[in-house]
Amino acid sequence: MIDLPGSDGSVRPHAQAALDGDDTPLGRRSRWAVELLTAPGAPRDEDLSESFVPVFLARHPQGFAATLEQWRDMGPFTVVDYQPVAHKSWVTLEGPPGVRSTLSLTLDSTGLIRVLHLGPEVVTPPVSAWGDLARALEQPGVTWSALVTRVAGGVTETLYAKDADRPMPNGSSYKLYLMRALAKAVAAGTVRWDDEVTVSPALRSLPTGDMQELPDGSRVSVRETAYKMIAMSDNTAADLIQDLLGRDAVERAVRDAAHSDPSLLRPFLTSHEVFEIGWGTPELRAEWVGSGEAGRRRLLERIAGPMTVRGSDLGPAVHRLGLDWHMSAWDVARVLDALVEDGIRDASGIVDDILTAYPGVPIDSDRWPRAVFKGGSCPGVMMFCWLLEDTGGVRYTVVLQQCADDQKLIGDGQFLRGMGGRVIESGLLSGTSR
Known part of the structure; x- marks a missing residue:
């Protein structure tokens, strides 16, 4: 509990x-x-x-x-x-x-x-039935989706779904695809965990995280950078990993994880690029909206360099302009499951260590010996997802997504995170609802 x-x-x-x-x-x-x-x-x-x-x-x-x-x-x-x-x-x-x-x-x-x-204090209502979750998340001006699954013996059972096929902006959950691409590169021997990445002005992003504060030329191991990318949702760490692997490799990881519409993530944006286009000059946003994939790739090449946007510049939501990473709840569930399989195949145990470093909420480790978590946010966007594995190897996935034109309608994420915790503690996953 x-x-x-x-x-x-x-x-x-x-x-x-x-x-x-x-x-x-x-x-x-x-x-x-x-x-x-x-x-x-x-x-x-x-x-x-x-x-x-x-x-x-x-x-x-x-x-x-x-x-x-x-x-x-x-x-x-x-x-x-x-x-x-x-x-x-x-x-x-x-x-x-x-x-x-x-x-x-x-x-x-x-x-x-x-x-x-x-x-x-943010108070979340108790959940003893799926209707309790729906009533809590149904808020004026907020679009939401949810998916809860159970996977046993290779068979997926849907315990609850609401608009789970609809692509939604997800904020930092895009880092799950980066982690997949990295795990594949390590398995292939083209990248080693003790390789290093180098912080530079062109790869420095905005918080969350702390790597953006490192001096130019700082060298950090791939393992530490990947840990910060997942456990601390460090944006600069994510951009360093993408620079190491290349955009093409990450876009292949999106396809390999069976994203329902990979074109939504092409070109696969870095956090630096979302910040720069989303809250930089209006001309950049207009060009992004008016361009196809080829034109957008040319735009990204042109804006490569030190970021001009500051944290204080972030304001209105831009996810409706395609400036985010759009995934359905099913897409999230699939990449989570694929990552856990990557961790099982990784003999070093590093992939699993990184994925399970931060569970997002207090987790009963006796009940859930493996807990993978990722959160994501951007102005007008909030999402949290978990993959929990019980002692019998049965996996449960919980995905909660919200978006709105006004960040105030969503808040700072405590409520949505709390509702995820309510689902996990409810007993609904294993059919023992209290």
């Missing part, structure tokens, strides 16, 4: 003890972050620099201590839930008069805090 941050209104009596007893780097950082809000005295900005990545504090030119003061004024707080998952944690705090908030924390690969955010 798993529980998600904000999944119900209950209070866990041992939440504070769980937080206090977590001596992992994530636990120590989470505990320190909570103490920023509960300690008698407020910290100074100079006391914070050793715990945050520099870019985090740079986003607060007036000092992050001022933001902390605003958060502290919402207290005093009591810890009522603590959920750590790999490099992320959620701490649910209750303040007066019973108002609950969630403190979200993300570590970067160096162990420093990359994200720290306090916001209202």
Whole structure:
């Protein structure tokens, strides 16, 4: 059984003890972050620099201590839930008069805090039947699809589907195809895990991730880069992998994974290219929309070079212009299953280690010894997918997709992620719904 941050209104009596007893780097950082809000005295900005990545504090030119003061004024707080998952944690705090908030924390690969955010608790309704999921996801202005399958003995059973054949923008789930292409190259011996890629201005993208902050000329192993691409959804890592393999190799991986319409992913875009065209000059978007595949490839060649777009430039959704990676829920399910097979064939175990490094939500490893997860987002786009394998080797896939013209209708993904967790914990996968 798993529980998600904000999944119900209950209070866990041992939440504070769980937080206090977590001596992992994530636990120590989470505990320190909570103490920023509960300690008698407020910290100074100079006391914070050793715990945050520099870019985090740079986003607060007036000092992050001022933001902390605003958060502290919402207290005093009591810890009522603590959920750590790999490099992320959620701490649910209750303040007066019973108002609950969630403190979200993300570590970067160096162990420093990359994200720290306090916001209202997002509550997801329980799921005991498929209609509960549909009612929760049916929201005005939001297009959604869902697919839940069970695969045993080579036979696929559809447990639930809603518009699962419709191509949807998926954000970072495109990295699953990059991982497939990389696994194939490693198996063929044309790429080795200890080969290196080199960070350069032309291959530097925007967050998520932290590789975009590495100095020019930094060399990183393929294995570490692939890990960051999947586990931390690092955009620069993904672009480095695509540069290493070549666009053609990734487009072949799309076909090999039986995408329902591979032309939707031709040319296969890098994150750098989506950012540059999507939120660069209007002329680029107009040319993209008015061009066929050959013209779009020429456009990509012409804009190759350092990115001119900044994170602050991102605004209106552009997925309806074809500036995203469109996959149906069935396409997602197929590439997930193919990747797990790649991991089984990989004698080194590295592919499986990368795929299972971050499960997205707290997962009962006794029930699900293999859990593969990928999330994806872009303005107006949110998706989460899981492939879970039980102790008998039966696989279950959960794919949830949302898109809208207005990002506010979707939020930051906590709700959709939470609904995925609700499905996994419900018992509906194995027919033991509570």
